[in-house]
Amino acid sequence: MSEIGELVEKIKGKFPQAVEETVSFQDEHTIRIKREHLLEVAKFLKEEPDYDFNFLSDLCGVDYMGKDPRFEVVYHLYSLTHTHRLRVKVSLPDNDPTIPSVASLWKTADWHERECYDLLGITFSGHPDLTRILTPEGFKEYPLRKDFPLKGR
């Protein structure tokens, strides 16, 4: 198993109640964790020297309309020192799409979370300034959701 593969196993061992599943595809590893444990696990991933995920490559949301839980927030983490990547996913139900913000750990998450909120309607608690970023002022809908038509309303 590759080094990152072993590290992923160790995360499962350290946070057994947080990790819902781990997937490995080609050279990518994904862990799905519960939203209550997000900040704990994220802090661990960032600060622990073996992992050292100091770079948040991407933070996005995916809308799996028709599935429950409907939304998923996906974090792509990268470590500049170890050059390994990890994908962290958190599933959110349709009726309560809120999740703690990681902007305190990775400053870049600030705008990514704003975009996620703007386009998908996922609320990030603890965010310094959760306002719409891309859609015009006064826009009420969430365009990237699957029930929003391509040509708009």
Place this chain on the structure above:
Amino acid sequence: MEVASEMKKETITLNMGPQHPSTHGVLRVVLEMDGEVITRATPVIGYLHRGIEKLAESKTYNQVITLTDRLDYTSPFINNLAYVLTVEKLLGLEVPLRAQYIRVLLTEITRIQSHLVWLGTHALDLGAMSPLLYCFREREETLDMFEMVGGARMNQSYFRIGGLAGDLPEGFVDKVSEFSKVLPSRIEGYETLLTKNKIWLCRTKDVGIISGEDGIALGLSGPSLRASGVKWDLRKSNPYSSYEHFDFEIPTGKTGDVYDRYLVRMEEMRQSNRIIAQVLDKLPSGEINAYSPKVVPPSKEKVVNSIESLIIHFHIMTEGFEVPKGEAYCSVESSKGELGFYVVSDGSNKP
């Protein structure tokens, strides 16, 4: 007698609206100014959002390649490459070596061309008006090369899932090799105009300093992060498309000011040229597309001569192909930094 006079100071809020000559596109910045000094600048973005993610959901995998071209239109091939690599990863396709080398060649020419645009416009914004024309003169040569290969000067969509749209035309390799020989002297020319120029130094040295840690925390990548001293280049740290076969350096800066970012990009152009020379030297012959009948359409001769090939070609072009359920993230080092695509497939022919 004391006269207490209080001067009431107020900052004015100025809107640097979406259309403005120096914003190169649409960017709105709300400035709080104390006289002529900007105390706070809040960017308001979204004017250039084209809904590419939403559009991509309604197109087949091949059609999305045309969308990716237009993301950063100064570096079309690099955007293509990032997307195509991600889908190939999802499909588990292995691209033949010749195609990989050609991809590297075109990506590096794109990087040079993108840096030329940067240099010309950056110098123009700071008051140096002559480099613009020289840079664009070089860029014309690269655009001619792109036209030879892809049929269009920009936004060629030449990379395809599985390899390339077609092989290199005759005369292409000679043209690139001529350009590659002339480029170092041209870069010298730009350096002579700018690098030790007093006005340039005054306007760029110790301006806009970003420290390495700030850069990492804010998600900065590419030449700007390298100018802050962080030696990270995806082509070296997580090589893709056979970059590990080539020998090149990663320039870094020390202070992270505008001048360092300028120096890093100039050096990057030289290093890209170095990679181009190596690719031309080592270019192997062979197939340009992976063997995958469901994904890669058959060649034109086959299509014209055989009915089965015609049917397969038609099917691939109209309905696309199905990608197994899953997700992949692949990122490349584009001229501006890390460009990655996260593609989630639900098993159908559309992302």
